[in-house]
Amino acid sequence: MSSVLEVRDLRVSVDGVPAVRGVSFDVRAGEVTALVGESGAGKSLTARAVLGLAPHDARVSGSVRLAGEEVAGAPPAVYRRLWGRRIGYVPQDALTVLSPVHPVGGQLAAAVRSVGRVPRAEARRRAVAALERVGIADAGRRARAYPHEFSGGMRQRAVIAMALVNSPDLVVADEPTTALDPRVQAQVLRVLAEAREAVGAGLLLITHDLAVARSHADRAVVMYAGRVCEAGPADEVFGSPRAPYTAGLVASLPGAGFGGGPLPVIGGSPPLASALPAGCAFAPRCPAVGEACGSVEPELGFLPHPAPSRKSSDAGRADEPARTVACHRVDALPAAVTDLFTREARV
């Protein structure tokens, strides 16, 4: 399937501080790519650069191809043509995109009319249909309600409806469920998947929640300190992580057991973008650190032994490695990289 988004060697610096340092990944039509990482890893800035919403003082370089068109660092005039039509956006907090003083249906109809000449009645009909598609009951009546009359989950659905109403090629969702309860979270993610499939868009899902990434994404891209440290099919990346950082994240999740035994911990804390260590940015925290790690930053490379569960449909796509890892020590790591992480109480 073709890629709706191709990001190559994307770099974003803010005030001269390199926050995104050479990130590459794809989102294919009809697929979900999760961009995973902790606060400060650069995932939101990557998303904003893709959306053409990087901060004014940010410098964007590298390549961002949206449905074949190069848009990296393009001015708003170019993006204005793409927003809504080519890219939909679902933010973390629905209230940042919904106006408090207009009914939800009117805002959706305005989104429809913003991309082309559509008669009012037709725009309104499409707005109601979009609300129905995201599971809002009695959509005709609810379309006249204001955002504050919606629950958090309903607002997020309305924003999803708005992002998809013009059938874009790509939807970028930045932590779309972080502020919601787990039950509502599951509903919203289901709605997002269904609505997205209906229009056939690719989804770039930004999240720090490994469980969400694992259960809702086809591919995962794990970021640490502005770089990609591991990428591949989501079930493989989280099922048998090969990069020490990914392994540490997976190991630190509470498992299926009872009784509060100590959880494995990644020691230390992530580096500031303004004070990166020499070599691999994860080296100071890495239990498998070796000699080269302190001097040379590792590049993303093929995994030497493709995981056996690799889907046959992925095989043979030579230009698109199924599994990549950026680690000097990848050959020297134990079979279960998560075993590297043990309990360390001190910060």
Added chain:
Amino acid sequence: MSPLLEVTDLVVRYGDHVAVDRVSFTVGEGETLALIGESGCGKSSTALAALALRRPESGSVRFAGQELTGLHEKLLRPLRARFQPVFQDPYGSLGPRTTIGDAIAEPLRVHRRPLAGRVAELMDLVGLDASHADRLPHELSGGQCQRAGIARALALGPQLLVLDEPVSALDPSVRAGILNLLTELQERLGLSYLFICHDMALVRHTAHRVAVMADGRIVETSTVRELFTNPQHPYTRELLDTEAEATP
């Protein structure tokens, strides 16, 4: 032996809205009771009433056998040293212009307890470097701030901590460190926890018993093992299904 915290038929009202509707539960010594439920179900209102920070409409809150409801603030104050809160937002719960050391010392000053060496001792207890005492919250990471919040809660030597979503604002790798710290402190100091949480995986890992709350009422209370293997209430089953869906 009577429980450390005993809440009986608690009712909390905001105007016409009944936020907490005849809620009863107990927390034993050295025990963790998880209170789970969705936003708006009344779990934080329950916690505020249990901390005697909000006067309930009716019902009883007994701490170590002593009735707290209707007690004059003057008589409550010495008791307050024995139950302390830890909040969700590690930055917001510390003053932005108060150093970590002063934040930890504040409860000691309010209760006129000796300060000498105590702040350093508390910082060591929660795994914070003593050199951080002069820093402001924004100079620390989220995990370090939450450790400071826990140190402050422990300053007066409480028996019960009310933990309101203490790790939900933290990144996954930091979260594990704080959970380990809470487990270790419980073992070392024999603390009881009322643990407010909406993450089922965390509940399973951390709690001894669980009370499930929906629409202001507790719909089910049982041991953590029983709850996860044999849930009784349909709402509990729904919560568990959601978790199963999120972790294939």
